[in-house]
Amino acid sequence: MAGFQFLEWPVIRQLRGADPSGRGSAVTSQATRNIAPRTRDADTVVQSVCPYCAVGCGQKVYAKDNRVIQIEGDPDSPISRGRLCPKGAASEQLVNSARRVTTVRYRPPYSADWQDLDLDTALDMITDRFLEARRNHWEEEDEEGRPLRRAMGIASLGGATIDNEENYLAKKLFTAAGAIQMENQARI
Template identity: 60%
Template sequence: MTERSRRLEPRTASADRVVKSVCPYCAVGCAQDVYVKDGRILDIEGDPDSPISRGRLCPKGSATFQLVTGSHRIHDVLYRRPGGTEWERIPLEKAMDMVAERVKRTRDETWEDTDVNGLNVRRTLGIAHLGGATLDNEENYLIKKLFTALGIVQVENQARI
């Protein structure tokens, strides 16, 4: 064994904490250990305490580190204005503000306090949500709570397909 080999240690050895997480890629819900030092992610590994994955990750789950830290990660959004023919790059924060403004405007414009029979419904039928299979139970719970608070009643998930 060389001197260099003797000095080698895993990236996880210098972490100051381990944060539990769930892989975002599919509905299996493989648990992950996220190794963090000084607020930066050092590595992401399978959680050996997980009864689902027992510390194993598929190739996509194993690449989660690059998903959250890679230099190729996109921080802008492509946007095409109504009637436009070209895409323009805008900051993610601006795109999120635009989505929030449109949700608020649509909710305000389509709000119903009562239905045609005079029953109190306090809802909007102008917004619907269809979730995907990559959302875990906690994310679906929070989405349902948010949309219910907004008065959105058409909330569905295709994970069972």
């Protein structure tokens, strides 16, 4: 075995050193001693909130050269006290995945192919369709003249990867537009 030194054998280190129980430095290998935390090289650490559900677990986001390198639970968070569920612990992949879509994708009706759109064009298309649906499906009052003021052609399904504040604003927007069918994917 190349590089093996008898005095570095864990049992010998245990008997010779200050760790007779063999639960600390005596049984730590050189490879383990050489490991450095991923967060050591971070030049920025910011507090954030996990984007997945309504619990609001605290996260520490570590970045180097404006790129996220690690996301961990925030021990200062009164909600999660440094713990994250598996989705929250893997949220770094949400940012750095090579498969992450970073453009607006649009598939025209009856087409099998997707195309990229610039953001302004996509927002204009959404706005036009939203206003048309509201205009075509607006109900001012029922058959007996009672006020309804609703748009039955608009519904909202919020995503679990936006935070509580964003979902709150989406709810306010759709309520103001007259929509009454609103749900969040995290509850389904």
